[in-house]
Amino acid sequence: MRIVNDIAVELATYLEEDVADVVMNLSSPPRPEMGDVAFPCFRLAKRFRKSPQDIANDLKTRFETEERDAAVELLAKIERIETAGGYLNFFIKRDYLARSIIRESIEGGDRPGTSSEGEGKTVIVEYSSPNIAKPFHVGHGFSTFLGEAVANLYEYGGYNVERFNHLGDYGTQFGKLIVAWKLWGDADALQESPIDELTRIYVKFHDVAENNPELENEARAAFGRLEQGGKDELALWQQFRDVSLREFNRIYERLGIHFDNTNGESFYSPMIPAVVDELKEKNLLIESEGAQVVDLEEFGLNPCLILKSDGSTIYASRDIASILYRKREYEFYKNIYVVGIPQKNHFNQVFAVMEKMGFPNPESNMHVAFGTVKFADGAFSTRTGNVIILEDLLDTSVAKTRAIIEENNPTMESVEIDDIAEKIGVGAVRYTFLRNGRERDIVFSWEDVLDFEGESAPYLLYTVTRCASLERRAPESLLERVQQIGDEELELLVSDDEQELLKEISRFPASVISARESHEPSVMMRQVMTIARAFNAFYHNAHILRAENEALGAARLVLAQVVGRTISAGLRIAGIEPVERM
């Protein structure tokens, strides 16, 4: 709400403080009957040597008697000012509040609260990053959904976003796969169901290696040959990579996610010698137990391993190479890694090495960490097959959605149901990963993911369909009136329900900014949920198409449209596609 800023400007003038500082202190009272905007005066008590209550009273008087034009103009929009226990509470005129919030929201069109703050700035978001030859389970889903939402949040702020999928396509694990394939591989099975076959031999490798430790050495040797460009190894690696990528792309297609860059670890590996040279040149590399490390004691971290004792590379060296490459090619403003919490230490080390190398703005590299998806009795494990494949979860969710739609809409055509069930079912899964703070672990439960009541994506989508349905059913004359809605009509939205809803709508843009700055889509998600709840209460209590008079009906329909557009915008940022009916 712009008037909040106007109030802050006045207060700042009276108190001779920065407007920004005053804005920070303004808040909303806990209950609507206490006002719309609150200013706590406690911290001013020392400065003025008065009680907060007295200061609040002085400010109230000052507001009410000030004769400057700006102040008079502002006061005209304020119903009254009250003081209560050290708080200065402003009651904004309801008609003004209704008109200004709706106008402000309409200005944003389908993207309310969008901005151009990021113009000319490139942000790299690395996310998803599955490992070749391993199943795409719901743990990868977390990175995929969170990363996409973070990328969307930056785009919404006008940034140029580069979506990176840092494929895990290199490392000792491929040595293991190569060895395992030569021992037990089945070419037909690989064509039939590549990930299953690769997982099978990978699991078998670990089983057998437990009693035959020399297999591990063979695997390391095989990876060494791969890195040296060995023909056999390279051909196998390429094949494993191709078949895996085919499966991953099917999932990304379904999710509507498109990466700008899918260079995996293998892409950066050849750049490592240059990194090693640079580290040597800067005297940062020291030998330790046969390996090459960078000491990070000054950062309170353990040494970062750059080259293993056999001279082959490791993930830290690949990540360092990738940062240098990205800076060179993209001149990024931020380089964001959406990777699980367990790798926090790793990224701290890598970023510390960057700082030691004299990398400009080392804090532009950041780790956006997220919690672990696990079962009640422990973490997922590919080796034991104790995982939930993301596609299975999506299919189950879509199937359940379909059953509900069929029950509620006996006449709906099958193709339409397919389309809607897919969007809602997938949306419900995505929402599960975005609803809470990202660093929280998720204990997987079918029951929770498939609960479509209360705080859920279907609830939000249902609210959107209610708004859409109103528009479909509205008579032509009302729609025309809505097209050219006037201030005098919008000013009719003064009931408690309407005012509450309006205030929640007005908070959406700030929630998007906050979500972006903290890389927490949940912040925006919650605001959207609050708007939906407020709308559903309003919808239940008030008639819209059958309002007391047409002017009020038109205003309420505009309100419903604004709600629909705002929730839809939030859903799209979350990667969830709104539907018209369900």
Add this chain to the structure above:
RNA sequence: GGGCAUAUAGCUCAGUUGGAUAGAGCAACAGCCUUCUAAGCUGUCGGUCGUAGGUUCGAGUCCUACUAUGCUCGCCA
């Protein structure tokens, strides 16, 4: 043992740079479909904010210690 997280209602979680009577959803219970979609709405029940100190006019929020849990601590990623 060192480091980093986390601890709020029976369960899953919010709680804005420290501010007014700590909030949602689920579960349980009681209501609301002849009325714009009941995947909805309303109400009831439910809390020593892990424990103990400290800072402050004021602490769920900041500091210290402790307890519990999780992650991590070079040749996997």
